[in-house]
Amino acid sequence: MPENSAISALPADIAAWLAAQDAVNTQAAVITAFPASNKPVPLSTPIVAVGLSKASITDKFVANDDGVLEEQEYCRTAELRISFTIHVPYRMGGAVCHSLWTLVTDLLTFASDLNITASGCNQVKPQRDTDSFSLEAWCDVLADFCPAESTGLELESFLPKDILCGSHISNTAIHLSAADRAWINAPYRSGTYIGDGTASRTIALDVSPVYVTVWADEYPPFLADFTAGTVQTYAAQGSTTAATLGLSLTASGFRLTTGSAATLGNTAAALNIAGLTYAYFALVQDA
Numbered sequence: 001m002p003e004n005s006a007i008s009a010l011p012a013d014i015a016a017w018l019a020a021q022d023a024v025n026t027q028a029a030v031i032t033a034f035p036a037s038n039k040p041v042p043l044s045t046p047i048v049a050v051g052l053s054k055a056s057i058t059d060k061f062v063a064n065d066d067g068v069l070e071e072q073e074y075c076r077t078a079e080l081r082i083s084f085t086i087h088v089p090y091r092m093g094g095a096v097c098h099s100l101w102t103l104v105t106d107l108l109t110f111a112s113d114l115n116i117t118a119s120g121c122n123q124v125k126p127q128r129d130t131d132s133f134s135l136e137a138w139c140d141v142l143a144d145f146c147p148a149e150s151t152g153l154e155l156e157s158f159l160p161k162d163i164l165c166g167s168h169i170s171n172t173a174i175h176l177s178a179a180d181r182a183w184i185n186a187p188y189r190s191g192t193y194i195g196d197g198t199a200s201r202t203i204a205l206d207v208s209p210v211y212v213t214v215w216a217d218e219y220p221p222f223l224a225d226f227t228a229g230t231v232q233t234y235a236a237q238g239s240t241t242a243a244t245l246g247l248s249l250t251a252s253g254f255r256l257t258t259g260s261a262a263t264l265g266n267t268a269a270a271l272n273i274a275g276l277t278y279a280y281f282a283l284v285q286d287a
Contacts, residue, residue, distance in 0.1 A: 197274030
């Protein structure tokens with residue numbers, strides 16, 4: 001196995017990631033099981049040692065449209081067992097071993113992108129070498145790795161390095177894409193603008209909207225002049241399929257029109273009157 005392969009580097013990656021989590025680093029030190037590290041005796045603080053105890057690599061098969069399994073010529077499936085040895089000073093009690101293991105496995109299962117298929121642990125035992133209680137535990141990780149489509153090229157890492165990603169992160173059936181997450185975190189845009197009185201004006205957004213509503217602050221949706229027989233509208237709504245007078249959606253925002261271009265019969269849009277403050281709310285596209 002290459003010295004710097006993704007598989008052999010995984011324990012160190014996991015240890016570094018766990019050590020960066022406040023929930024862990026405030027309670028224990030995180031190290032790798034190999035190479036070995038010197039430990040104080042008696043132990044003064046809990047330690048979580050991360051290692052790799054098993055790696056199995058097999059051919060990858062994927063069902064085609066007819067449900068027939070087809071071998072993926074350039075891909076392999078890796079089944080890895082990550083080992084954890086937790087040491088806790090005698091004075092803290094053996095129950096802390098289980099508390100730390102619960103914390104570690106919860107973080108790896110729900111806060112990282114490792115595809116963990118199973119986990120477990122043995123009994124807490126006294127460890128005379130470190131004068132502490134110890135607990136042996138493990139997590140099974142399933143991942144795919146695909147080399148370049150030529151056996152003459154080096155294998156690409158099968159683990160994206162964003163966190164500790166297993167190959168399942170690219171499965172959009174069970175994971176949100178980056179665009180999906182951005183949309184969920186901010187599904188709308190809102191703001192205000194001051195009317196400048198121009199006949200046509202575009203308000204730019206950082207995304208493509210699917211629905212926009214605009215209204216003038218401190219004004220009703222419309223004002224009627226019964227003497228002149230005219231109506232001015234100070235509010236409008238628009239979507240990707242239709243919009244009311246004076247408003248239209250663009251690929252990166254929305255456009256306002258006033259004057260003769262925004263008049264229908266005796267009704268005129270008043271969406272950009274000079275000096276008036278307007279507010280808008282826009283639902284954005286999740287693509």
